[in-house]
Amino acid sequence: MTRYFTEDHEWIEVEGDLGTVGITDYAQGQLGDITFVELPETGASVTKGDSVSVVDSVKAASDVYTPVSGTIAEANDALADEPELVNTDAEVGGWLFRVTLSNASELESLMDADAYKAYVESL
Amino acid sequence: MSEYPTNDDDQAEDIGPMLLPLDAWHREKGGRMVEFAGYMMPVQYEGIMAEHLWTRESAGLFDVSHMGQIYLTGGDLEAAVEAALPIDLSTLKTGSVRYSLLLDENGGILDDLMVTRWETGFYLVVNGATKWDDIGTLRELLPDEVTLNHLDENALLALQGPKAFAALERHVGGETPLSALTFMKGASFKLGGVDVWISRSGYTGEDGFEISIPGESAAQIAELLCGEPEVKPIGLGARDSLRLEAGLPLYGHDMTPEADPVSAGLVFGINKRRRSEGGFPGAAHVQDVLAEGPARKRIGLTLEGRMAAREGAKVFSGDQEVGVVTSGGFSPSLQHPIAMAYVDAAHAADGSALEIEMRGKRLPATAAPMPFVPHRYYR
Numbered sequence: 001m002t003r004y005f006t007e008d009h010e011w012i013e014v015e016g017d018l019g020t021v022g023i024t025d026y027a028q029g030q031l032g033d034i035t036f037v038e039l040p041e042t043g044a045s046v047t048k049g050d051s052v053s054v055v056d057s058v059k060a061a062s063d064v065y066t067p068v069s070g071t072i073a074e075a076n077d078a079l080a081d082e083p084e085l086v087n088t089d090a091e092v093g094g095w096l097f098r099v100t101l102s103n104a105s106e107l108e109s110l111m112d113a114d115a116y117k118a119y120v121e122s123l
Numbered sequence: 124m125s126e127y128p129t130n131d132d133d134q135a136e137d138i139g140p141m142l143l144p145l146d147a148w149h150r151e152k153g154g155r156m157v158e159f160a161g162y163m164m165p166v167q168y169e170g171i172m173a174e175h176l177w178t179r180e181s182a183g184l185f186d187v188s189h190m191g192q193i194y195l196t197g198g199d200l201e202a203a204v205e206a207a208l209p210i211d212l213s214t215l216k217t218g219s220v221r222y223s224l225l226l227d228e229n230g231g232i233l234d235d236l237m238v239t240r241w242e243t244g245f246y247l248v249v250n251g252a253t254k255w256d257d258i259g260t261l262r263e264l265l266p267d268e269v270t271l272n273h274l275d276e277n278a279l280l281a282l283q284g285p286k287a288f289a290a291l292e293r294h295v296g297g298e299t300p301l302s303a304l305t306f307m308k309g310a311s312f313k314l315g316g317v318d319v320w321i322s323r324s325g326y327t328g329e330d331g332f333e334i335s336i337p338g339e340s341a342a343q344i345a346e347l348l349c350g351e352p353e354v355k356p357i358g359l360g361a362r363d364s365l366r367l368e369a370g371l372p373l374y375g376h377d378m379t380p381e382a383d384p385v386s387a388g389l390v391f392g393i394n395k396r397r398r399s400e401g402g403f404p405g406a407a408h409v410q411d412v413l414a415e416g417p418a419r420k421r422i423g424l425t426l427e428g429r430m431a432a433r434e435g436a437k438v439f440s441g442d443q444e445v446g447v448v449t450s451g452g453f454s455p456s457l458q459h460p461i462a463m464a465y466v467d468a469a470h471a472a473d474g475s476a477l478e479i480e481m482r483g484k485r486l487p488a489t490a491a492p493m494p495f496v497p498h499r500y501y502r
Contacts, residue, residue: 035453083429
């Protein structure tokens with residue numbers, strides 16, 4: 001399994017042609033208390049860079065963009081009752097959705113963990 | 124991810140943000156600083172939700188030094204201030220605080236403000252984002268004989284919450300006991316050896332105090348108060364969610380020059396005698412709206428579920444667009460979303476079933492009386 005990151009602070013972990021997407025721990029810290037997560041519908045066809053999910057905090061609503069194109073395979077239903085999982089467990093239990101990749105080469109433009117760490121430190 | 128515009132997007136002057144007396148103190152306390160009303164201000168420390176709930180159950184210290192503090196003296200002051208503001212000064216005793224409005228010639232709201240009668244003049248507190256314009260407007264409205272002092276060397280702290288009194292009382296001295304202050308009353312005190320003005324007022328719906336102090340003493344006083352076990356520093360984020368729950372409008376969002384005081388539900392800011400007598404800017408228009416009733420009204424809305432309605436979202440009754448959300452968010456105390464909106468008067472009654480359009484979805488919303496969370500003022 002390999003994990004990639006975007007400049008918009010999403011992470012995607014890929015196993016075979018299935019990618020699990022969430023927002024990074026840095027991102028949840030910036031957003032603060034998350035009160036609601038709007039999730040994509042299973043089966044929806046998405047294109048890299050589409051806004052497919054919205055994370056609501058007390059302060060504001062923030063778009064989450066899919067890092068890859070494909071089809072939404074699953075959404076994290078646990079977030080309906082426990083949106084705060086995105087705060088407490090952003091990079092594991094607070095995942096947002098899974099996407100079946102249609103073009104794995106899109107991953108090449110993403111950052112690895114070290115590159116993302118350096119990117120965050122530069123902000 | 125990218126953030127939608129938020130409530131803290133007030134535009135600064137081109138010169139960049141200025142620093143307030145407590146800037147270093149906020150950073151030392153872990154405050155996350157953002158630009159607001161031309162200043163760097165703490166939006167949060169440990170988190171908006173925790174800070175909000177702490178204020179409701181204990182006491183929070185807010186730095187509101189960005190707000191404008193103005194002192195008016197000289198000339199025929201009573202008549203001059205009554206010509207500028209729709210206030211009845213004949214019923215405002217020394218040390219009493221009153222909510223008032225700065226209106227334009229059409230009755231549009233330029234700002235809301237607090238007016239306190241001091242022994243020698245009037246002390247005004249106006250919004251930070253509008254203070255420079257307010258000073259210009261007041262200077263135009265007031266005769267030259269009236270001196271307008273901008274007390275820009277002063278900081279302003281708000282200590283809010285059910286335990287604010289206990290925490291503050293330990294440190295105040297002076298001729299007046301702190302317990303003598305009821306809601307919207309103020310007096311001079313010694314606080315940590317510093318001469319301060321304290322009023323029992325605030326913007327959270329809780330009992331609490333606003334404390335005007337010399338800027339150079341601000342850090343000392345903030346440290347003193349936050350040394351009390353009941354008190355934590357609270358940022359702008361929780362200030363906004365607290366005032367929304369309390370049903371208190373935010374200037375630039377829930378009231379603007381496009382809104383008159385009647386539509387905004389702020390008729391209490393125009394004192395009774397002035398409603399009939401007039402003689403303040405925009406009086407004729409305000410009297411017309413009072414007589415005929417407003418075309419639209421500021422109302423509260425409660426939402427089901429957890430998805431919040433945000434400023435700018437359209438309000439519908441069936442297929443008909445009937446209004447717009449001016450403030451909205453998730454209520455930490457109530458654990459569901461709440462909002463303020465301007466809607467057509469026909470749909471403004473409590474209990475009206477409406478819908479709010481957010482990101483292509485229609486969220487059911489019910490017109491609800493405000494405050495959403497009961498006020499707990501000490502009267």
